[in-house]
Each structure stands twice: as C-alpha cells, then as structure tokens.
Amino acid sequence: MRLPSRYSLFPFLLWWPTVTRRTLGTDLLVGLSGAILALPQSIAYALIAGLPAEYGLYAAIVPVIIACLWGSSWHLIGGPTAAISIVLFTSVSPMARPGSEEFVALVLVLTFLAGLFQWLLGLLRFGNLVNFVSPSVVLGFTLGAALVIALGQLPNLLGLQVDSQRTAVATLINLAQHLEEADWHAVLVALFTLLVSLACRRLWPRLPALLIGVVAGSLLVAVLPGFFEGITLVDAFEGTLPPFTALDFEVNSLLQLLPAAIACGMLGLVTSLSIARSLAAKSQQLLDANQEVRAQGLSNLIGPWFSGSLSAGSFTRSALNLQGGATSPLAGVFSAVLVAAFAVFCAPLIAHIALPSMAAAILLICWGLADMPGVRALLRVSRSEFVVMLLTLLATLVLELQTAIYAGVLASLFFYLKRTSQPRFKYTGDGDEELLRLEGSIFFGACHYVQQVLQLSRGERVVVDARHINFIDYAGVEMLHHEARRLQTQNRQLVIRHARPHVIEEIQKLEGSTCPVQFED
Numbered sequence: 001m002r003l004p005s006r007y008s009l010f011p012f013l014l015w016w017p018t019v020t021r022r023t024l025g026t027d028l029l030v031g032l033s034g035a036i037l038a039l040p041q042s043i044a045y046a047l048i049a050g051l052p053a054e055y056g057l058y059a060a061i062v063p064v065i066i067a068c069l070w071g072s073s074w075h076l077i078g079g080p081t082a083a084i085s086i087v088l089f090t091s092v093s094p095m096a097r098p099g100s101e102e103f104v105a106l107v108l109v110l111t112f113l114a115g116l117f118q119w120l121l122g123l124l125r126f127g128n129l130v131n132f133v134s135p136s137v138v139l140g141f142t143l144g145a146a147l148v149i150a151l152g153q154l155p156n157l158l159g160l161q162v163d164s165q166r167t168a169v170a171t172l173i174n175l176a177q178h179l180e181e182a183d184w185h186a187v188l189v190a191l192f193t194l195l196v197s198l199a200c201r202r203l204w205p206r207l208p209a210l211l212i213g214v215v216a217g218s219l220l221v222a223v224l225p226g227f228f229e230g231i232t233l234v235d236a237f238e239g240t241l242p243p244f245t246a247l248d249f250e251v252n253s254l255l256q257l258l259p260a261a262i263a264c265g266m267l268g269l270v271t272s273l274s275i276a277r278s279l280a281a282k283s284q285q286l287l288d289a290n291q292e293v294r295a296q297g298l299s300n301l302i303g304p305w306f307s308g309s310l311s312a313g314s315f316t317r318s319a320l321n322l323q324g325g326a327t328s329p330l331a332g333v334f335s336a337v338l339v340a341a342f343a344v345f346c347a348p349l350i351a352h353i354a355l356p357s358m359a360a361a362i363l364l365i366c367w368g369l370a371d372m373p374g375v376r377a378l379l380r381v382s383r384s385e386f387v388v389m390l391l392t393l394l395a396t397l398v399l400e401l402q403t404a405i406y407a408g409v410l411a412s413l414f415f416y417l418k419r420t421s422q423p424r425f426k427y428t429g430d431g432d433e434e435l436l437r438l439e440g441s442i443f444f445g446a447c448h449y450v451q452q453v454l455q456l457s458r459g460e461r462v463v464v465d466a467r468h469i470n471f472i473d474y475a476g477v478e479m480l481h482h483e484a485r486r487l488q489t490q491n492r493q494l495v496i497r498h499a500r501p502h503v504i505e506e507i508q509k510l511e512g513s514t515c516p517v518q519f520e521d
Helices: 005-009 021-048 053-059 063-070 084-094 099-121 127-132 137-157 167-179 184-203 208-222 251-283 288-307 317-325 330-345 357-367 372-381 383-398 403-421 447-456 474-489 501-509
Strands: 422-432 433-439 461-466 493-497 518-520
Touching: 005 447, 021 053, 021 137, 021 208, 021 317, 021 330, 021 357, 021 422, 053 330, 063 288, 063 317, 063 330, 084 099, 084 137, 084 357, 099 251, 127 288, 127 461, 137 184, 137 251, 137 357, 137 383, 137 403, 167 383, 184 208, 184 357, 208 357, 251 288, 251 317, 288 493, 317 330, 372 383, 372 501, 383 403, 433 447, 447 474, 474 493, 474 501, 493 501
Parallel strands: 433 461, 461 493, 493 518
Antiparallel strands: 422 433
16 A cells, blocks of 8 residues: 655654654653763764764764654664774775865765665665675674774774774784884773773663763863873864755766765665664564665765765664653654754863773774674574674675675675575485475576486486475576476476466466476376
C-alpha cells in the first residue's frame, strides 16, 4: 500500500498527531541526556577527522534534525561517528593539510557526494543493497578502525608533533621513531583523565563519564599552569550557529573524492540500518529501510551546506534514546537544538580543553568499539565469516580505510559465491534410477559444478529432485538441455522431479515442446 504523497514528502506527519504535552516533556529530558553525551563525542570525532572542534558540533545539529524528521526509526539518532571520521581523515588528508580551510571544504564536498549516493539508493528503492556489506565486514572494519583511531591519537596523548600517515602501519612506524620525544606531562594528564572516566563509569554509570573525565583533566591543567605549561589546548572558536557554506564542486576534486564518498556512504548506511533494525526489534516498530536510506542521504546532502560533515547512526546515543523512553524522533531534534545552544553560548569553554584529555577520551571510545564478544561468536558460528572479518581487519591496518571496506566486501562476496557455486547434492540409488536431490539454485556460477555431478551419474534415469531450486538462469537452462541431449544419445533420461512451476516454465522456454528434459510431479 502506497502512502499519500504528503506522507512521502513529509513522513514526520505520520507520528506528529501522537505528540502530547507529556511526550514532549519526556522527549526533552531524553534529548538533554543525548546532548550531554554528544558534546564530548562530537568534539572528539571532529579531531579524529582532522577538522576544527566546532565542526563536530555542527555535524550534530542540522544533519541530525533532518535525519530524525525524515527517517523511519523512532529512536535512531545520528551525528559524527568514530569510524566515519577516520575514513574522512584518511581520504582527504593526502589532498590538503588537516584543519586547513581547503581540508574542511573537501570534507564537506565528500559529505555531499556520499549523501547524494545514499539518497539515490533510497530513491531507487535499493536500500537492501547495503545487505551486501556483511556483518563480518562491519565487525572487522570497526575493530580495525578502533586500532587506527587509537594509533592516530597517541601523538596527542604523548605530547608529540608528528605528521599524519595514510595507514596504521605507517603511523606506528612513524610513532616509534619519535617516541623518545614524548612529554610525560601530557601522559600524566591523559592517565588522570582515563582514571576519572573509568571511576565514574564504575561508581556512577548514569553520569556522562567521558565529559566528566575531559573536564577533570582540563581542570588539572588549569589549576597547575606552571607544571603543565606546555600542554596543548583545543583551538578556540567563535560561538555561532552552523554557518552557511558554499560548496566548491571542482571537477578534479570530485573525481578524487568519489570512491571515498561511495565507501563512506555505504559504511554510513550499513551502520545506520544495523542500529535502526536492532532498535526496531526491541521497540516492536515497523521499519521502512528505503525511507531511512533516503533520510540519511538527505541529511548528508543538506548538512554540508550548514558546515556539517558526514553523519550516520550512533549506537550509544540511539540506545540512550530507547532506554530513556523516547516516544518520538523529537528526542533527537531536542538533542540537536541543545547542542546548537551549547555551540552558541558555551564555545569559549572548549578553548580550555586539554588535547591529551581529549585523546584519552577518544581511546575510551575506541575501546567501546572493540566488540570482542561478537568476534568470539563469529568464530564459533562461521569460520569463513571469521576469515572475512580477519581479512577486513588486516586491510584496515595496511590499506587506506575506504579501500579496506571494498576489500572486505569482495572477500565476503568471494566466500558467498564459493558456497553458492557448489550446491549440496544428496544421492539415492534405486535400481536403474539414480536420484540426486539438489539443495540450491542453478545459476551461471553453479552450472559447471552441477554439470560435473550429472556427468558422474550412472543410472538409466537420472532424476533431479528440484523442490529446493528457487531460481534458474539462462546458463542453467542451457546446461540442463545439453546434459539431457547427452544422456539421450546414451539411451538414458534426465528427469526433473517436483520442480516449481516457474522453474519448469524457464526450462521449457528454450526449445518449447521439443525440450529434452522430462518432468515429473
């Protein structure tokens, strides 16, 4: 059933009538919690991406509002994420100096391209295309990205000034060469931040541990200015709402950014839809994947015009929405509005944040990204998928991250095609009849294997039990006709038994009434 056009253009009209004064109050409180969680994370993700701190806040405002209002999920809330931030950094840093105006401009153009790709997928109703990025690829990429991010933050934690590198291995080698230059004052600030954050998580789990840790570490530097004189602080910025930014669509830059934009777009969609489906299963909500894809694309199409870098679903903030009892996407809207209020009125406070404290907070975020129970479960369930996860993980360490995503997808498709190209056969012999029960479809990739099995059969009547064949393509039809004629020259028969009507129809199309294949119910 198609929805009226007004609901297609403005999907928030579907849930808007359910909003009451009570639900508004609940969503406002949940939004406040989400904003408190978003503040340190957004600033940290901006630094990971090589952007000035304020751009992390900008990415948590306009893109979040659009994704919440035009999305399908009640609880999904987006913004900058760790994995996407590191992909942005590795994709754009070879083209411009991180933090520079040119770098920011390129990141915003890349965001627009990724959003356009996402929106087109949703418009063409190809939302399920993201299913080709398997969970094992996402798991391996996330684990690898956590290691890459952690390595990238070690210079800030150690008080080092070193050039950024394109791969994790290169970063590690470069770091080892400058390790003797480390500033133990910076290490002390980072350790203090870690201890406060961990203690807060342990003793008061409901409080924003990251924010408290960063504030404590920064206060330590402020209280003892003589002892921590050389500690680097986050760059200050003028408190404003997200400024309008004109994008520069220079052809050469577009061509250079396009592969990374597609990789970022796919990664963002996989992350967002995985979180949305998980939350929908818990809240018993019916999710429209294509609408959610369009909403994510729209948020990244419009976001960069308001200085917002690429955003995607955030698991921690979305889970907080669900656990806090959010009744509508307005909780996400309130969260974005409160982040905007902080960007306007509290911007001077950011200039007092110690960079080693922020690096320590990012390390804790990286630790949270490492899903070791998921890795162990994957090893128990599927060795081939575990290999895909390992290959993706290794690719993130030795290749650029956007290339690692493609490598993981190709590895996953390789194992999938390997399984489907060798469908299972069960053999049963009954006198002159040899029964082959095929468990799988017959398509071009499986034709050679199925043909080999048929050629090894020795019965007078070679019967293929086809009840489990859901699909057969032209190559499969041609192969069956060829084998049927070969058996006819040997006074033998090829019989297809219990085939579905559409499979019989496809097989008979090639030669009509002269089809050499016999059929039985």
